[in-house]
Amino acid sequence: MGTTLVRNATIVTMNKQDDIIVGDLLIRDDKIEALGSQITSYDPATTTVVEAKGKLVLPGFVQTHIHLCQTIFRGRADDMALMDWLRTRVWPLEAAHDEESVYYSALLGIGELLKSGTTTILDMETVSHTDFAFQAIASSGIRAISGKVMMDDGGDVPAGLQENTAQSVAESTALLEKWHGYDGGRIGYAYCPRFVVSCSEQLLKEVRDLSFHYKVLVHTHAAENREEIEIVMRRRGMRNIVYLDHIGLTSPRLVLAHCIWLDDEEKDILKRTGTRMTHCPGSNLKLSSGIALVPELLEQGVVMGIGADGAPCNNTLDMFQEMRLTAMLHKVRCGPESMNARTVLRMATIGGAETIGLDHLIGSIEPGKKADLVMLDLNDFHTFPSYEADPYSRVVYAASRGNVSHVWVDGKLVVERGRVLTIDKRLVLREADRSIARLLKRI
Secondary structure: OOEEEEEEEEEEOOOOOOOEEEEEEEEEOOEEEEEEOOOOOOOOOOEEEEEOOOEEEEEOEEEEEEOHHHHHHOOOOOOOOHHHHHHHHHHHHHHHOOHHHHHHHHHHHHHHHHHOOEEEEEEOOOOOOHHHHHHHHHHHOOEEEEOOEEOOOOOOOOHHHOOOHHHHHHHHHHHHHHHOOHHHHOEEEEEEEOOHHHOOHHHHHHHHHHHHHHOOEEEEEEOOOHHHHHHHHHHHOOOHHHHHHHOOOOOOOEEEEEOOOOOHHHHHHHHHHOOEEEEOHHHHHHOOOOOOOHHHHHHOOOOEEEOOEOHHHOOOOOHHHHHHHHHHHOHHHHOOOOOOHHHHHHHHOHHHHHHOOOOOOOOOOOOOOEOOEEEEEOOOHHHOOOOOOOHHHHHHHHOOHHHEEEEEEOOEEEEEOOEEOOOOHHHHHHHHHHHHHHHHHHO
């Protein structure tokens, strides 16, 4: 694959010591080989040199809750609460999906993610055509754990999303066996039961057992909305996370999106079982779902990442926006020091990697780890002055997606000077419009 020297950068490592190094970083093949004040042990004839004076190099952002299949629904479900948003807009659109619409929706989302510095995602697709989302992930170069949505229960589900349990499990496992570990592990699989409202107990128990057998994640939603909690209470006689714990699904392999409306018992379950959580501030605000108790949960030791969720409930997949919201939202309730920039940037990098079980590979800049990196050019009005400036503050409070210069995944350059190299932008924009027009006619 070759060797790349990133020279004269400010390297924000996000390692355990939070080291910041002004100097060089050497990438060999898919890994970080060395970093230091000056690296001279490389072959100039075979090494690509990227000059990074005045630029910041960070670990690539890790988003721990994304719906690529929903990207082409952007702007189609504004100003609604969760359950109406699902029943009247998102579920009918998902049911109308075809192979091409899933493929181009995924590429549209991935292009936005890469261009704004996200190198890894935990993604949840829809019921059908998930193989085409995986094809888009494979060709784009992004690192992803994804899976088809599983929905075998619930009376409000459109016919196009209704499955029987055996079918749902069989299709999910077939996708796992095809894609899990693809491209040297760049792509992984997660079982994705949508949420308790749309999943039978039999399906959830089978997912529990398969997750243990294959040693893969389970990715679902929980405690996002009060109406959702009332439905679960009525059908199962317990709150979301109490129920998931009751059937043995809670563990470090379970990643729960949102977790806004938790009682003390549920908070204790997250801590006791090591169950992971994803904070989605933009989505939670736009759907008027509420504000998760993030500072308190972090204080209790809950491992947590950040995710933009989907384009129809956020309208952007930009990690810079989610970091800024995460840093500022909780200050109103918990005080100005409750979520500082360093804490938030850790959630967006090494914390996200730990949430999805990849912190041994990604999330920090250390020799031997995968070369998943983002370089920011902060030489602009909105990020200056730079003199003795705190780099964490500059990234979280001031920077934007427009500052992303270069992005590497697995040592491969996927964004150069703000341009995505692995996706045909003109083609994807055209096909995204054609796809949503087709879906709207179909429903």
